[in-house]
Every structure is written in C-alpha cells, then in structure tokens.
Amino acid sequence: MNRxxxxxxxxxxxxxxxLPLGVGLLGAAILAGLLLGPARIGADGLxxxxxxxxxxxxxxxxxxxxxxxxxxxxxxxxxxxLVGAGLGAAGATMQGLFRNPxxxxxxxxxxxxxALAAVxxxxxxxxxxxxxxGLFGLWLLPIAAFIGGLGATLVMARLGRVGGAAPVATLLxxxxxVNALAGAITGLLIFMADDRQVRDITFxxxxxLAGARWQHLPVILLLVGLPSLxxxxxxxxxxxxxxxxxxxxxxxxSVEALKRSAILLAAISVAAGVAFTGxxxxxxxxxxxxxxxxxxxxxxIVLPGAALLGAALLVLADLxxxxxxxxxxxxxxxxxxxxxxxxxxxxxRQSGSGNGA
Amino acid sequence: xxxxxxxxxxxxxxxxxxxxxxxxxxxLVTIGGAVTETVFALGQGDRIxxxxxxxxxxTKVSALAQVGYLRxxxxxxxMGLAPxxxxxxxxxxxxxxxxxxxxxxxxxxMVPDEAGIEAVSRKIxxxxxxxxxxxxxxxxxxxxxxxxxxxxIASLQPVSAVFILSVARGAPLVAGRDTHADxxxxxAGARNTVRSFAGYRPLSAELAAALAPEAIVMMDHALAxxxxxxxxxxxxxxxxxxAARARRVIGLDGAYMLGFGPRAAHARRDLARLLHxxxxxxxxxxxxxx
Amino acid sequence: MxxxxxxxxxxxxRRLLDxxxxxxxxxxxxxxxxxxxxxxxxxxxxxxxxxRSEIGVVTLEGRPLAAWHPVDLARRRAVxxxxxxxxxxxxxxxxxxxxxxxxxxxxxxxxxxHAVEAALETVGATGIAAQRYATLSGGERQRIQIxxxxxxxxxxxxxxxxxxxxxxxxxxxxxxxVILRLIxxxxxxxxxxxxxxxxxxxxxFAADRVMVMAEGRCVxxxxxxxxxxxxxxxxxxxxxxxxxxxxxxxxFTTD
Numbered sequence: 001m002n003r004x005x006x007x008x009x010x011x012x013x014x015x016x017x018x019l020p021l022g023v024g025l026l027g028a029a030i031l032a033g034l035l036l037g038p039a040r041i042g043a044d045g046l047x048x049x050x051x052x053x054x055x056x057x058x059x060x061x062x063x064x065x066x067x068x069x070x071x072x073x074x075x076x077x078x079x080x081x082l083v084g085a086g087l088g089a090a091g092a093t094m095q096g097l098f099r100n101p102x103x104x105x106x107x108x109x110x111x112x113x114x115a116l117a118a119v120x121x122x123x124x125x126x127x128x129x130x131x132x133x134g135l136f137g138l139w140l141l142p143i144a145a146f147i148g149g150l151g152a153t154l155v156m157a158r159l160g161r162v163g164g165a166a167p168v169a170t171l172l173x174x175x176x177x178v179n180a181l182a183g184a185i186t187g188l189l190i191f192m193a194d195d196r197q198v199r200d201i202t203f204x205x206x207x208x209l210a211g212a213r214w215q216h217l218p219v220i221l222l223l224v225g226l227p228s229l230x231x232x233x234x235x236x237x238x239x240x241x242x243x244x245x246x247x248x249x250x251x252x253x254s255v256e257a258l259k260r261s262a263i264l265l266a267a268i269s270v271a272a273g274v275a276f277t278g279x280x281x282x283x284x285x286x287x288x289x290x291x292x293x294x295x296x297x298x299x300x301i302v303l304p305g306a307a308l309l310g311a312a313l314l315v316l317a318d319l320x321x322x323x324x325x326x327x328x329x330x331x332x333x334x335x336x337x338x339x340x341x342x343x344x345x346x347x348x349r350q351s352g353s354g355n356g357a
Numbered sequence: 358x359x360x361x362x363x364x365x366x367x368x369x370x371x372x373x374x375x376x377x378x379x380x381x382x383x384x385l386v387t388i389g390g391a392v393t394e395t396v397f398a399l400g401q402g403d404r405i406x407x408x409x410x411x412x413x414x415x416t417k418v419s420a421l422a423q424v425g426y427l428r429x430x431x432x433x434x435x436m437g438l439a440p441x442x443x444x445x446x447x448x449x450x451x452x453x454x455x456x457x458x459x460x461x462x463x464x465x466x467m468v469p470d471e472a473g474i475e476a477v478s479r480k481i482x483x484x485x486x487x488x489x490x491x492x493x494x495x496x497x498x499x500x501x502x503x504x505x506x507x508x509x510i511a512s513l514q515p516v517s518a519v520f521i522l523s524v525a526r527g528a529p530l531v532a533g534r535d536t537h538a539d540x541x542x543x544x545a546g547a548r549n550t551v552r553s554f555a556g557y558r559p560l561s562a563e564l565a566a567a568l569a570p571e572a573i574v575m576m577d578h579a580l581a582x583x584x585x586x587x588x589x590x591x592x593x594x595x596x597x598x599x600a601a602r603a604r605r606v607i608g609l610d611g612a613y614m615l616g617f618g619p620r621a622a623h624a625r626r627d628l629a630r631l632l633h634x635x636x637x638x639x640x641x642x643x644x645x646x647x
Numbered sequence: 648m649x650x651x652x653x654x655x656x657x658x659x660x661r662r663l664l665d666x667x668x669x670x671x672x673x674x675x676x677x678x679x680x681x682x683x684x685x686x687x688x689x690x691x692x693x694x695x696x697x698x699r700s701e702i703g704v705v706t707l708e709g710r711p712l713a714a715w716h717p718v719d720l721a722r723r724r725a726v727x728x729x730x731x732x733x734x735x736x737x738x739x740x741x742x743x744x745x746x747x748x749x750x751x752x753x754x755x756x757x758x759x760x761h762a763v764e765a766a767l768e769t770v771g772a773t774g775i776a777a778q779r780y781a782t783l784s785g786g787e788r789q790r791i792q793i794x795x796x797x798x799x800x801x802x803x804x805x806x807x808x809x810x811x812x813x814x815x816x817x818x819x820x821x822x823x824x825v826i827l828r829l830i831x832x833x834x835x836x837x838x839x840x841x842x843x844x845x846x847x848x849x850x851x852f853a854a855d856r857v858m859v860m861a862e863g864r865c866v867x868x869x870x871x872x873x874x875x876x877x878x879x880x881x882x883x884x885x886x887x888x889x890x891x892x893x894x895x896x897x898x899f900t901t902d
Contacts, residue, residue, distance in 0.1 A: 039437030063462070064439060071461035072433050099734030138452055194556030195522055195530060196428065200451070203429045210432055211453025213460065240748050242734050246697050250728075251799065252721030252749040297735040327407055327434030328425025 018301055022308030026081065029312040033077035033319050038326030039068045076212035079220060080318045080332075081311040083209075083273035084283055086224040088310020089231045090266035091284030092291070092302045096238035097262045098168055104285040105270040108171075108263055109178035113152020114274045115205060116182040116189070117144040122200050123193045142216075142275035146223070149271025152178050157263055165256055168245065171263075206331030207280035209318045216276055223272035227265040228307050234262055235299035242297065282336045283310045286344045293347050313340065383441025385488075388427050391477075391618030392444050392468050393418060395484040398495050398619035398646035407438050409449070413612050414620075432457040444484055446470045470617075472540035474503045477621045495619060495646070502622035502641045506629065509638050510546040516632045518547040519560070519570040519600075524583045524592060528559035537615040542574065545628035546636075562594030572632055573600045576611030607631045619646045648673055648839050649694055649724065649808050654703035656689060656863075663689045664700065665863040671839035673806040676830055678854035678871075679843045682884055685860040687843045688729070691812050694841060695726045708805075721749035724808035725796035729816065731788070733780050739791040740776035743767055746798035755802035762801035766794040771825055785817035793826060800838070808839040815849060827853045847875055847895050859883055 035046065045065035052058040058066055087105065094103040105111060121144040160166045160174035190198060237258045240248040249255050270284070291305035317335040324330055386407045387393040393412035396402055402415070407422035409430075424434060427449040435443060441464060448470045449455065458465055466487035469479055478496040485492025520538035522530040532538035533554040542549045550568040551560065573589065583589050586606035595601055609631065613624045626641055650670040656663045664686050671677055671694070679687045692698040694705055696712035705712045707723065725746070733742075743766055747759045767773045770790040775783060780791065793814055800807040811830070815823045823846075830853050834840050844850050850857055851871045858868040861883050867874055875895050877888040887898040 037437065038431075038434045039439075064436065067461040067463075068433060068436050072436060072457060076433075096734070101735070138456055191559070194558065196448075196557075199426070199428055203426075203451075208429070208451075210430070211451060211457060213453075213457060236748060236751060240745055242737060243731055243742065243745060244728075246692070246728055247726075247731055249697055249717060250695060250721060250724075250726040251745060252716075252718035254717050292735065297737045297741075322431055322433050325425065325434075327422055327431060327438050329429070329431030329434055331429075 018295055018305050018308075022305055022312075026308050026312045026315070029315040029319075030077050030081060033080065033315045034069060034073050036319055036323065037068070037073060038323055039064075039072075041065045041068060071214075072212075075214045075217060076209050076318065077315055078217055079212040079276060080209050080314040082217075082220045082224045082228075083277050083280070084310040084312070084314025085307040086228045086269035086273045086310075087280065087283040087314070088287040088291075088306035088308075089228040089303055090270045091310070092288035092299070092306040093231050093234065093238065093262050093266050094284070095288055096241060096299055096302070097259060098172060099241065099244070101289065102285075105266055106179070106284075107175045108267055109152035109156040109175050109182065110149040110267045110270045111274060111279055112179045112182035112186070113155075114145040114149030114271055115279060116152070116186045117148020118204055118275075118278070119186050119189045119193075119201050120144065120148075122197050122204070123189045145275040146271045149274055150267050152182055153263060153267035153271070157260070166259055168259075171259070203331060204278040205333075207278040207333035207336075208321075208329070209277055209314075209332055210322075210329060211276065220272060220276065224269045227269035227272075231262070231265050231269070232303040232307065234258065234265075235303050238262070238299040238303075277332070280314070280333045280336055282333070282340045283314060286340050287313060290344060290347060384439070386424065386435060386438055386440040386443045387412060388424065388430070388443065388449050389446025389468065389470060390414065390612040391470065391480055391616040392446050392484060394612075394616065394618040394620060394646065395468075395481050395495075396444065396488070398481070398644075399485055399488065399490055399492060400645075401488055401490070406440060411612065414610075430454045430458075432461065432463075436461060436463055440464070442466060442487060444468055444487055472537040472617050473544075474500055474621065477503075477617050477619070480617070481619060498644060499619050499622050502644070503625060505639055505641065506622065506625055509636070510544070510625075510629050513546045513629075513633050513636050515546055515548040516572050517550050517568075517570050518542055518572040518574055518632065519550050519565075519568065519598075520574045521560075521579070521589070522557050522576070523579050524589060528561065529565070529592065529594065530557050531560040532557055537617060538574070540617075541614055541625065541628060544625050545632055547572065547574070547628075547632050560594060565594040566597045569599050571599045571603065572605040572607060573598075574607045574609070574614075574628070574632075576614065577608035578611065580606065580608040619644070623647045648806055649705065649707050649841075651690070651694055651705045652703055654690070654693055654700045654705065656693065656698065656700045656702075662863045664693065664703075666703070667860070667863070667865050668703075669694070669841075669858060669865070669868075671808055671841055673837050673839050674834050675855045676834045676840040676842065676853055677856045677858060678850045679841065679858050679860060680845070680847070680850060681860035681866070684862075686863040687860055688812050689863075690860070691726075691810050691841060691843055695724065695810050696720055697726075707808075718749050721799065722803055723805055724810065725799040727789075727792050727796045727809075727811040727814055729812050731792055736779050736781055738777055739772060739780050739783060739787070740767065742780050742791050743772075743776070743794045743798050746795040747801075749799060750802060758802050762798045763794075766797035766801065769797055769829060770794045771822070786819060786822055789814060789817055790822060790826070793829070806837050806839065808841070809833060811840070811842045813843050813845065815844065815846065823849065847880070851875055851893075851895070 045062050048059055048062040049066045049069050052066055090105045094105055094107055095101055098107065118141055121141045125140055156174045156178040160171035162170055190201060193201065237253040240251045240253045245255050287310045288302055288306040291302050291309055295301045295305055317339055318332050321330045321332040321335045384406045385396060385404045387396050387405050388409040390411045390413060393408050394414055396405060397415055405421060407424050408418050409424050409427040411427055412418050425431060427446060430449060432454050435458060443463060443465045445465055446468050468483045478500055481496040482492045520532040520542060522532060531551050533551050533556055535555040536557065539549045550570045589606055590596060590601040609628055613620055614628060623641055626638055629638055648671060652668050654664045654667045667690055679690065681687055693700055699713065707715060740763065743763045747762060750756050767776050770793050772790045772794055775787050780788060796809060814826055818826060827849055830840050830842060854871050857871050857874040859866045859874060866883055867879055880888045888895055889898050
C-alpha cells in the first residue's frame with residue numbers, strides 16, 4: 001500500500017477516536033496507579049477503602065490500606081497525571097512554535113532556571129533551615145524552582161526580542177544563552193555544596209513524585225492544569241505556523257502574541273510541575289512525536305493528545321518507579337526514558353522515515 | 358467528603374503510632390547506620406525487617422530488605438513493609454517524603470544524628486525510648502569506654518591530619534568544620550588541618566600543600582576505590598604533603614569511624630592507634646555490639 | 648484598495664525601498680518587474696503588512712495596515728510567498744485547508760470543505776492533494792500555495808487583494824497558462840492582484856499595469872505596452888533586448 005496515503009491528514013481526525021482512546025488510556029493508568037504498588041492491597045482491603053469513602057466505617061485492619069491509597073497513592077497519581085499532561089502539552093507547543101521536532105520545554109530555559117533555583121534552595125537555604133525544616137522548608141524548594149523556571153523564561157523572552165518582534169532563531173539562541181548561564185551558576189552552587197547536598201541535587205534532577213500531598217493539588221491544578229488547557233486553545237494558530245511565521249501572519253495569526261502566550265503558558269505549566277517533582281526528561285520531547293506518528297500533525301489533535309498521553313505515561317512510569325526496586329524507589333525520570341526511548345524507536349521504525357517535512 | 362474520609366484514615370494511623378506496646382513487640386525498619394547498630398546493641402536486631410543502604414553493620418543486615426539511600430526514601434515502599442515502627446535518622450529525607458509518611462499515619466520515630474559522645478548517648482536513649490526499652494545500660498557503657506580514652510589521648514601530641522571523603526571527582530573532597538569526620542579526628546588525637554570551611558568540599562592543590570597534613574584519613578572503601586594508598590599519594594595536590602613523604606594514609610571502615618553509634622568508643626581507640634602507632638592506649642572491653 | 652505611499656525601508660545602511668508609492672485597484676492586475684535585488688519582494692511584503700516601514704505608510708481601504716487586526720486583514724488579502732517549507736508533514740489538501748483559518752467561527756466556515764476542493768480544482772491540483780506536501784515538486788507546491796490563497800479569499804464579502812511573489816517561477820508552461828488565466832479571471836471578478844514576475848511575456852499577457860523597480864526605486868510605471876520597450880528594459884537590466892514577433896526577448900550573446 002502506498003505510504004503516502006497512510007499519512008493521517010488534518011481532515012481524517014474524525015475517523016481516529018483520539019479522545020475516547022486517550023481518556024480510556026489515562027483512566028486505565030490512573031486505576032492501575034491507585035490499585036497497584038509495593039504496598040499490596042487485597043480486594044477486601046480495596047472494597048473496604050471504597051466503602052469507607054462512600055460512608056461506611058473503616059475496619060481497623062484496613063486503616064493502613066486506606067492510608068496507602070488515600071494519602072500516598074491518590075495525590076501521587078493525580079500529581080503525575082497533571083505534571084505529565086503539562087509536560088506533554090508544553091512539549092507539543094514548543095515543537096510547533098519553534099517548528100522543530102527536537103524542541104522541548106528545556107529550550108526556553110524553564111528547566112535550567114528551575115534547576116538553578118532548586119539547587120540554590122538546597123545549597124544556600126538548606127543549612128539555614130536544617131534537614132527537618134518546617135512548613136516553610138517544605139514549600140521553599142517548590143516556590144524557588146517555580147520562580148526560577150518562570151524567571152529564566154522571561155529573561156530569555158526579553159533577550160530574544162529584536163525591536164518589537166522576537167524571531168524564532170533569536171529566541172532559540174537566547175534560550176541557549178540562558179541555559180548556559182543558568183548551568184554555569186548551578187555549577188558554581190554545586191561546587192559550594194557539600195557531599196550530601198550534591199546527592200540531594202542529583203536525586204532532584206532525576207525527578208520523583210514521592211513528595212506528593214493533597215495540599216499540592218489545588219496549586220498544581222491552577223498552575224499546570226489550567227495552562228495546559230489554555231495551550232490546547234492555541235492549536236489553530238500553531239497549525240498556521242506549520243507554514244512559517246510570514247504565512248501564519250498572512251493567515252491572520254498575531255504571531256508575536258502567539259509566541260508570547262505559548263511561551264508563557266508552557267513555562268508556567270512546566271515550572272510548576274518541575275517545582276513539585278524535580279526534572280523529568282523525555283516526556284516533553286517524545287510524547288508529542290508519538291502522538292504525531294499515530295494521529296498526524298494537526299495541533300488540535302497533537303496538543304490534547306500529548307497532554308493525555310503524557311499524563312498516562314507519567315502515571316505508569318511512577319507506578320514502575322515505586323514498584324520495581326521496592327521497598328526502595330527508582331527516580332521517575334529514569335523510568336520515563338527507559339520506557340519511552342525504546343518504544344519511540346520502535347514506533348519510528350514502524351512508521352518508516354518519520355518526520356521529513 | 359472523600360478527602361475527609363481519607364483524613365480520618367490517617368488519624369487512625371496516628372493512633373496506631375502511639376500504641377507503644379504494639380511497637381515493642383513488632384517489626385522495625387531502621388534508617389541510618391548508627392540507628393541500625395543501636396537497635397542491635399539494644400538486643401532488638403532480630404526485629405528489623407528492612408534497612409537503608411547506609412546500614413552495613415552488623416553484616417547480617419545485608420540479608421534484609423533494602424529501602425535505598427536514606428536521602429531518597431520511598432513512602433509507599435516503606436508503608437508496604439507494614440512495619441510497626443520506623444526508626445529514622447534525622448539525616449534522612451527528602452523532607453517531603455517524611456511529611457507524606459506522617460500524613461499517612463506511618464509510625465515514625467526520628468533519631469537525632471550528631472557527632473560526639475553526648476550525641477551517641479542521646480541517640481541510644483532515643484532509640485531505646487522509641488522501643489519502650491531502657492537504654493541507659495548501653496549508653497553508659499559506651500560513654501564509660503569513651504571516657505577511658507580521654508586522658509591518654511589528651512596526653513598525646515596531636516597529629517595534623519586531613520580527612521578525604523573521595524578523590525573520584527577530581528580534586529579530593531575533604532572534611533571541614535562541623536562534620537562527623539572533624540569530630541572523630543579531634544577525638545582520636547588529631548588536628549583537622551581543614552577548618553576554613555564547613556562540610557565536605559573539594560580541596561585546592563595550593564591549599565593542600567600549605568596545610569601540610571602529616572596523615573591522610575579515609576574510609577577504607579573510598580581508599581580501595583581510589584586505587585590504594587600509593588594512588589592517593591600520587592595525586593599532585595597530596596604528593597607534596599608530609600603525609601605523602603611519610604606514606605601515612607589511614608583507612609578505616611566508614612560507618613564504624615563516622616557513625617557515632619554504639620561502636621564510637623572503639624572506633625575512637627582504633628583511629629587513635631593508627632594515628633599514634635607508638636602510643637600506649639588502654640584496651641577497651643569487648644562489648645556485644647562491637 | 649491597498650495603497651503604499653512613499654515607502655522607504657533601510658536595512659544595515661542599504662536602501663531596500665526608496666520612496667515607493669503604489670496603489671492596487673479592484674479589478675486590476677499589477678505586475679512588478681525588475682532585476683534581482685530591486686526590492687520587489689520587499690515591496691510585496693510591505694504591502695501585505697508583514698514588514699513595517701519606518702517612513703511611509705500602507706493603507707487598506709484608507710486605514711493603515713497596522714490599525715487592522717491580522718484576522719480582518721487575512722479576510723481581505725491573501726499572499727503567496729516563495730519557497731514555503733513545512734515544519735511537520737501534512738498533505739497538500741491540509742495546506743489548502745489552512746487557508747480557511749481566518750474564517751474559523753464565522754458563518755463562512757460552513758464553506759470550508761467546498762472552498763478547499765474548489766481551489767484545488769481551480770489550480771488543477773486535486774490529483775496531488777492527498778500527497779505529502781514535502782514530496783511534491785516545486786511547481787506542485789506552488790499550485791498548492793496558490794490554492795491555499797484562493798481558499799483563504801473564498802467567501803470574502805469585500806473586494807479582495809491577492810499578492811503573489813513569482814508564482815510562475817517553478818511551473819511548467821501548461822501550468823503557467825493556468826495560473827495566468829486564473830489571475831486574470833480573479834481580477835475580472837473584482838480582485839486586486841499584485842504579482843511579481845520575471846518573464847516579460849507573462850507580464851504582457853496578464854498585467855493591466857507594470858511597475859519597474861531597480862535599486863529600491865520605482866523606475867517606471869504604466870500599461871505594459873508603454874513600459875515593455877527595449878530602451879527602458881536595457882537601461883534597467885543592462886543587457887540588449889529585441890522584439891521578435893509579439894515577444895520581447897533579451898539578446899543573450901556568447902563571448
């Protein structure tokens with residue numbers, strides 16, 4: 001069969017049921033994330049916990065099951081889903097905006113800025129508050145990382161402006177410069193760090209969802225969920241950008257406004273996610289490609305698709321992270337790459353030449 | 358609504374935590390080498406079902422379940438072990454995970470982790486109290502052993518020394534002020550030459566030469582990883598020191614030397630003997646935990 | 648309808664445009680000719696609103712382009728640029744479909760499918776529409792881009808403007824005829840067309856007016872019969888021209 005004809009087109013979106021498929025996949029992943037894990041919970045325990053949520057008294061022998069599902073797993077699975085969705089949507093947006101399949105959220109400085117601020121919090125504020133810091137200590141790192149990530153992106157966007165416009169190439173170079181500078185300062189801070197702090201930094205850069213709490217979720221919903229939804233609304237202008245910046249303008253797209261909102265929304269959603277989980281690579285880069293290879297290039301599909309798939313992937317990766325080395329835990333960033341990279345390569349070979357535009 | 362139910366579940370967990378009687382009979386997870394050693398010293402080692410990666414003594418703990426590095430704990434992995442009590446060094450983390458564990462009603466008892474004989478005593482008493490045991494006997498025995506060394510070591514001429522954590526990252530990573538290594542060097546009749554900074558930092562070549570330590574102290578596994586004494590002394594920043602000329606590189610088990618657990622007094626004596634080979638130091642009684 | 652008055656643009660000390668004025672009228676095809684680097688494409692991009700000049704102003708229906716929202720602009724004028732490359736693989740039909748973007752969420756959106764198919768039919772690209780854009784030849788891409796511009800103007804309530812930058816550059820002779828006839832027909836239907844061309848015979852066939860540019864300036868403007876004269880062209884291009892029958896041809900000499 002002619003491979004040309006096998007390329008899904010913008011019009012074919014109706015025939016490929018992305019939404020039910022993606023929602024089903026995410027639902028299954030969330031269910032698995034709630035039901036499975038190193039703390040074995042039998043069917044009776046699960047039923048008791050569910051009955052308890054619906055109002056029945058909790059048998060004391062299932063108190064631990066209720067705590068594992070309600071206090072540990074549920075916020076963790078929801079955090080994974082939201083952060084994964086944010087990374088997927090932000091990655092798809094960056095690739096569309098920079099018209100480059102290798103683009104990912106790191107390009108706009110958000111990851112390196114968040115890392116710089118997180119490392120600063122670990123190295124400089126750690127000694128000031130001690131290992132068992134109180135409420136402020138628990139929120140210090142996320143707040144610092146969020147401000148650092150967003151700040152680095154704003155600096156990059158400012159540096160990337162020439163006159164009133166911000167040409168994509170200039171933005172990319174500004175991103176490279178911001179990343180290099182943030183990396184250098186991070187290196188300086190790591191030099192100042194003691195051995196234990198260096199280990200804390202290493203684990204932070206590999207990502208973990210182990211610190212998830214219910215009280216994080218309203219913040220995550222607002223700063224990751226909402227921007228991801230808003231990014232999906234940029235699908236049409238991003239489609240126009242497929243043709244190039246000039247053509248997008250000719251088609252009625254306010255290109256500079258599009259760039260500003262896309263970069264700002266992606267930066268907010270990634271910075272807020274990274275703030276609670278540390279750096280999680282791979283999702284933002286490869287998930288949009290997987291969606292594109294299966295469903296085609298239309299951003300009306302790619303954006304929500306990358307959000308749904310990113311969410312499902314991170315939930316499953318976290319399930320693997322807490323199960324595989326039980327009772328210890330692997331860094332989730334390691335898992336996302338270990339699951340994702342081979343799958344991506346397989347998909348790439350299945351679909352032939354892949355991305356040649 | 359559901360959230361409130363979850364909160365009651367965690368509150369029920371908290372009542373479990375306060376049931377000391379159950380804890381006294383139950384299964385333990387110990388996190389931190391000194392914490393694990395202390396539980397064994399108190400005769401409760403058989404109750405431990407899992408330890409962290411810094412717990413390496415006594416050697417039979419290697420057969421237990423491993424919860425990983427103590428700064429990267431896994432909340433669900435720990436809950437899944439269903440321990441009746443987790444004895445956790447204050448070194449452990451990340452703090453977010455400890456807060457998750459507390460929210461889930463996990464029975465967690467924190468154990469202080471500091472250097473010095475008073476800290477050893479506090480540590481032993483804290484573990485004993487969490488286990489509803491009397492810890493004074495062990496704490497007093499360790500303190501008595503430690504004190505027997507005070508006068509003989511005080512009479513020695515201090516050896517200037519530097520403690521090297523690792524040489525793997527280029528410049529040697531050395532112990533400054535406010536480290537367990539600094540405290541142990543001082544206790545064993547040495548003078549830590551690196552006091553211009555706190556914590557473990559890379560040492561510049563010029564500073565190493567200027568400090569002129571007479572002895573280099575390392576953890577034995579770090580010494581082995583570095584390729585032995587000859588390899589360490591061939592590092593340019595160390596080759597010019599008096600320690601290199603005298604070929605004095607001392608290796609000692611890390612958890613033993615720096616743990617400040619129940620073996621602290623014996624570790625002090627052993628390190629002092631290595632630093633002062635010609636000195637006469639009193640022998641210490643063999644204890645059940647050494 | 649689109650009028651440029653005394654446009655001047657500089658870039659790094661070089662004058663790209665030097666006090667160029669041009670007005671496009673509904674129902675009229677204006678061809679821009681001139682040697683490479685004369686400023687033809689720059690003028691076209693300024694007339695489209697993509698480039699803003701420091702001196703001089705471009706107006707649409709009397710209002711400066713800067714005062715128009717890009718969407719309103721896109722419902723009144725379409726642009727066919729040279730060498731459009733895609734970021735990710737989509738089909739020719741998808742490219743044409745993107746032309747319907749300005750009409751999203753308007754009653755005209757109901758015409759989307761019809762507009763796309765009609766535009767493909769008009770440029771004779773229905774048969775290649777299902778292929779990936781990247782696999783098409785230069786001429787096929789050019790036709791797809793023209794179809795995209797047609798789809799964009801389908802449903803415009805006002806007289807529309809179509810700006811084309813060398814639309815015939817990579818077409819074979821049969822498709823050149825299709826495109827030039829299409830341009831004429833659009834003008835007959837009331838559109839204002841601005842087209843950058845190189846082939847002088849195409850100019851004389853398609854254009855109502857010709858503007859000759861050199862070094863950023865308008866050298867001459869008027870009906871093709873008045874402009875396409877050997878002496879004027881020799882002055883602009885610096886090579887001899889001669890008339891053969893109806894055609895005006897450059898005289899390529901061998902050394």
